[in-house]
Amino acid sequence: MSLVRQTTNGIYNLILGLAVTVKHLFKHAITLQYPKERWTMPERSRGTVVLLSDTETGKLNCTACLMCEKACPVAAITIEREKNPETKKFEPTSFTIDMGICCYCGLCEKACNFSAIKLTGKYEMSIYDKSELIYDMDFLQKLGRDVKYEKRKRVVKKTAVKKATAKPKTTEARAESGDKKAEGTSSTKDDGDVKEKPKNETEEGKE
Amino acid sequence: MFELGGIFEAIGKWLNGFLPPVWVTIISAVITGLAVLGFLSLLALFLVWWERKISAHMQQRYGPMRTGWHGVLQTIADGVKLLQKEDLMPKDADRIVYFWAPIICFGAAFMAYLVVPFGKGIIVQDLNIGILYIIAITTFTVVSLLMAGWASNNKWALLGGMRSAAQIISYEVPLSLAIVGAVMLAQTLSMNGIVSAQAGGFWHWYVFREPLGFLVYYIAATAEANRTPFDIPEAEQELVAGFNIEYSGMKFAMFFLAEFVNMFTVSAIAVTLFFGGWQPLFSFLGFIPSWVWFMGKSLVSVFVLMWFRWTYPRIRVDQLMNFAWKFLLPLAFLNIILVGFGIVVFK
Amino acid sequence: MTVKELKTEEFMVNMGPQHPSTHGVCKLVIKMDGEEIKEITPHVGFLHRSIEKIGENRTYAQFVPYTDRIDYVASMNANHAYVIAAEKLGGVEVPERAEYLRVIMAELNRIASHLVWLATFAIDLGAVTPFLYAFREREMILDLFEMTCGQRLTYNYMCIGGVNWDIPKEFEPKLREFLKIFPSRVDDYEDLLTNNPIFLYRTKNIGILSKETAFEYSVSGPSLRGSGVKWDIRKAESYSIYDRFDFDIPVGYNGDAWDRYRVRMREMRESAKIVQQAIDGLPGGDIQTKVPRTWKPPEGEVFTRIEAPRGEMAYHIVSDGSTKPYRMKIRTASFCNLQVLPIIGINHLIADLVAIFGSLDIILPEVDR
Numbered sequence: 045m046s047l048v049r050q051t052t053n054g055i056y057n058l059i060l061g062l063a064v065t066v067k068h069l070f071k072h073a074i075t076l077q078y079p080k081e082r083w084t085m086p087e088r089s090r091g092t093v094v095l096l097s098d099t100e101t102g103k104l105n106c107t108a109c110l111m112c113e114k115a116c117p118v119a120a121i122t123i124e125r126e127k128n129p130e131t132k133k134f135e136p137t138s139f140t141i142d143m144g145i146c147c148y149c150g151l152c153e154k155a156c157n158f159s160a161i162k163l164t165g166k167y168e169m170s171i172y173d174k175s176e177l178i179y180d181m182d183f184l185q186k187l188g189r190d191v192k193y194e195k196r197k198r199v200v201k202k203t204a205v206k207k208a209t210a211k212p213k214t215t216e217a218r219a220e221s222g223d224k225k226a227e228g229t230s231s232t233k234d235d236g237d238v239k240e241k242p243k244n245e246t247e248e249g250k251e
Numbered sequence: 252m253f254e255l256g257g258i259f260e261a262i263g264k265w266l267n268g269f270l271p272p273v274w275v276t277i278i279s280a281v282i283t284g285l286a287v288l289g290f291l292s293l294l295a296l297f298l299v300w301w302e303r304k305i306s307a308h309m310q311q312r313y314g315p316m317r318t319g320w321h322g323v324l325q326t327i328a329d330g331v332k333l334l335q336k337e338d339l340m341p342k343d344a345d346r347i348v349y350f351w352a353p354i355i356c357f358g359a360a361f362m363a364y365l366v367v368p369f370g371k372g373i374i375v376q377d378l379n380i381g382i383l384y385i386i387a388i389t390t391f392t393v394v395s396l397l398m399a400g401w402a403s404n405n406k407w408a409l410l411g412g413m414r415s416a417a418q419i420i421s422y423e424v425p426l427s428l429a430i431v432g433a434v435m436l437a438q439t440l441s442m443n444g445i446v447s448a449q450a451g452g453f454w455h456w457y458v459f460r461e462p463l464g465f466l467v468y469y470i471a472a473t474a475e476a477n478r479t480p481f482d483i484p485e486a487e488q489e490l491v492a493g494f495n496i497e498y499s500g501m502k503f504a505m506f507f508l509a510e511f512v513n514m515f516t517v518s519a520i521a522v523t524l525f526f527g528g529w530q531p532l533f534s535f536l537g538f539i540p541s542w543v544w545f546m547g548k549s550l551v552s553v554f555v556l557m558w559f560r561w562t563y564p565r566i567r568v569d570q571l572m573n574f575a576w577k578f579l580l581p582l583a584f585l586n587i588i589l590v591g592f593g594i595v596v597f598k
Numbered sequence: 599m600t601v602k603e604l605k606t607e608e609f610m611v612n613m614g615p616q617h618p619s620t621h622g623v624c625k626l627v628i629k630m631d632g633e634e635i636k637e638i639t640p641h642v643g644f645l646h647r648s649i650e651k652i653g654e655n656r657t658y659a660q661f662v663p664y665t666d667r668i669d670y671v672a673s674m675n676a677n678h679a680y681v682i683a684a685e686k687l688g689g690v691e692v693p694e695r696a697e698y699l700r701v702i703m704a705e706l707n708r709i710a711s712h713l714v715w716l717a718t719f720a721i722d723l724g725a726v727t728p729f730l731y732a733f734r735e736r737e738m739i740l741d742l743f744e745m746t747c748g749q750r751l752t753y754n755y756m757c758i759g760g761v762n763w764d765i766p767k768e769f770e771p772k773l774r775e776f777l778k779i780f781p782s783r784v785d786d787y788e789d790l791l792t793n794n795p796i797f798l799y800r801t802k803n804i805g806i807l808s809k810e811t812a813f814e815y816s817v818s819g820p821s822l823r824g825s826g827v828k829w830d831i832r833k834a835e836s837y838s839i840y841d842r843f844d845f846d847i848p849v850g851y852n853g854d855a856w857d858r859y860r861v862r863m864r865e866m867r868e869s870a871k872i873v874q875q876a877i878d879g880l881p882g883g884d885i886q887t888k889v890p891r892t893w894k895p896p897e898g899e900v901f902t903r904i905e906a907p908r909g910e911m912a913y914h915i916v917s918d919g920s921t922k923p924y925r926m927k928i929r930t931a932s933f934c935n936l937q938v939l940p941i942i943g944i945n946h947l948i949a950d951l952v953a954i955f956g957s958l959d960i961i962l963p964e965v966d967r
Contacts, residue, residue: 480724
């Protein structure tokens with residue numbers, strides 16, 4: 045008797061499995077035809093690292109404070125700097141990031157107080173030679189040309205030691221750059237401005 | 252209308268006009284043989300694509316999309332790639348056996364079609380022992396798998412080859428016994444005879460006379476075609492790729508195509524034995540060509556085999572044998588007894 | 599030739615490092631008699647990256663991205679284990695909202711990790727389709743992670759003192775949508791596998807892990823609970839804010855592969871329940887406590903453990919008062935769980951070994967660190 049029950053039970057469950065697969069046969073595919081179509085990258089996406097320039101002067105925001113170099117856990121960032129005799133301020137003479145060893149953790153962006161370095165949603169960086177993955181300052185600046193961001197206010201400098209204070213501004217800058225990044229993708233994100241609000245709230249909560 | 256059987260007859264008549272009868276027989280056999288070979292090669296290519304598409308859509312993917320309309324030419328592209336590949340042979344392989352295994356596999360898969368009636372009059376040779384011939388010839392596939400497994404000089408391949416031998420010993424028995432039921436009903440071993448015995452509407456089909464026989468046959472046939480849940484000789488998760496682990500290039504392609512041809516073979520036999528072959532569903536639907544009926548039914552059966560593959564896990568080798576000997580075999584005997592009673596009672 | 603003269607001999611097979619069912623680069627040297635396994639020797643270390651030693655050469659904040667790489671299938675949980683240890687060491691208070699976010703992320707990642715396990719387990723048994731169904735749902739979770747922290751695999755989401763990013767506005771509706779459809783999707787997987795006779799044949803009474811063996815080899819996580827031991831750090835030694843949520847700890851009875859499967863399937867539903875409660879009760883406020891950039895915890899040592907998807911993940915950190923840990927020891931569950939494989943895998947067929955290996959849910963980078 046138990047054999048009969050076992051058999052009918054088994055057949056029922058086998059048919060149940062067939063029903064699940066055939067149900068899916070008529071559903072729409074959820075995958076994407078990659079090179080033709082692309083996902084919209086979220087605005088916080090952490091891909092290629094870029095250097096940001098001032099929107100007006102076109103000069104790099106970087107002040108060569110070496111904060112990112114120190115924060116980088118894999119030592120992918122190398123900066124050489126020089127003191128400008130006129131302004132008595134440091135300026136980077138060379139800024140290289142080895143994308144081959146970069147782990148895209150975003151700690152450099154967190155450490156930066158001058159909105160100079162940023163991880164963007166760009167992700168296609170295949171090359172033929174490994175040495176081409178070492179990005180120099182000009183290339184990083186070129187990559188960052190079209191990235192929108194909001195520059196941090198000077199307030200930050202005072203509390204620069206505390207990373208927590210600097211943080212919400214970073215997210216705000218990210219939210220800003222959202223619609224810019226979607227440019228390479230098939231559809232555009234429309235909630236770029238919507239996103240600002242919760243950021244501001246947290247910012248107020250901090251200060 | 253569009254009956255292809257007439258074409259072969261016409262060619263035969265035309266040749267008869269100026270050639271001695273011996274030559275006519277030889278030439279028509281060669282022509283039909285080549286036609287079947289060409290058709291099956293195309294069919295195998297199509298089935299590979301079809302399986303990829305079905306599996307993709309069952310898993311909410313697209314499957315091949317780039318080559319041709321929805322990737323129809325993908326299999327041809329893959330074939331060309333395999334042709335260009337280096338034909339590797341392991342250093343310590345048994346060279347002769349290694350070389351012949353895929354050829355036997357490929358040949359056996361195609362030879363079975365000698366007696367398969369594709370439609371009214373479309374049959375290469377209507378042997379009077381047709382079904383027996385098919386049982387005999389399909390077993391060659393296993394010999395080739397065993398050869399491949401042994402000759403590769405690889406432990407995984409050897410396990411795969413041994414598994415296939417164990418599997419065929421278990422499955423050939425219930426498979427043959429399931430066929431006996433249909434033969435008893437039709438009173439003939441000829442494939443054409445079995446088909447014509449089921450003429451006149453779908454209620455004459457043997458699947459309704461002996462459903463148990465069909466069930467046993469279909470399960471055993473899944474194993475015969477090495478399809479999941481019975482694809483244990485290949486079992487890529489356990490034996491990596493089983494018997495064909497060392498094969499590459501065109502030899503691998505031969506195994507691969509043979510698998511799909513085999514799948515169509517067992518479907519075609521299932522259709523012939525249990526679903527009235529090329530007979531239409533109702534006799535008033537007879538205006539649709541018989542080969543369309545045959546292909547339609549066979550492809551539905553192939554689809555079900557694919558459906559199984561993309562739904563079920565794989566059974567273990569000892570369970571597979573247990574299942575065959577302790578479950579399918581008694582069922583097959585029961586089927587024979589029931590059919591015998593049926594014949595006595597209803598005639 | 600009589601039967602007596604027929605000589606059979608056992609043979610050795612290298613299963614891995616390149617084998618589709620070893621889930622990475624694990625090498626199992628198997629002694630087989632026909633298809634029956636007589637001896638298993640796991641060889642580990644192919645993926646060794648000396649993460650513990652790296653931890654001693656990085657500052658506390660710098661090490662967080664490395665924890666992602668210990669268990670890349672459940673990076674959030676690996677993050678969580680480390681930040682809890684570091685916070686305990688330095689006595690850092692974590693804001694309420696951050697705790698809730700951590701729990702949401704950790705539980706979502708537990709679901710994602712179990713989905714990867716389900717996918718690979720099904721494919722090990724030859725069922726290919728559940729693989730893609732499971733990855734479809736995992737994709738939804740990864741999308742949630744990506745919109746929050748910008749990465750799909752190595753999140754670096756938690757930091758000492760809280761979390762790095764607040765959730766974006768579209769996170770909550772998407773999460774609720776996921777929680778709504780997820781139970782029905784789990785039903786789909788169960789229809790495909792749970793009572794399928796072939797699946798039952800392949801997993802019932804296969805690789806029975808007794809309670810005693812499990813204790814001896816300090817097996818943990820769902821593999822332990824499958825043997826009927828109700829031990830879950832989330833309840834037994836509640837960390838973070840897990841004591842506020844209502845959830846069950848599923849346990850098995852026989853300790854076979856099927857029980858381990860059932861425990862994980864039910865755990866996914868329980869995790870979804872926790873996420874539901876957490877998102878409903880998510881408070882406002884800060885997401886991060888201020889921690890100085892050059893953070894120096896006081897001298898001392900700390901040992902904390904959490905319930906990662908694969909079992910207990912523990913950190914033992916010794917601090918000498920500098921910016922870097924003096925010594926760091928990471929206890930990962932997979933390493934211990936792998937050790938029972940030679941015990942429970944013998945006298946099975948090779949097909950069963952694949953099923954047992956899959957049911958133990960071993961992630962090789964976690965084994966080798």
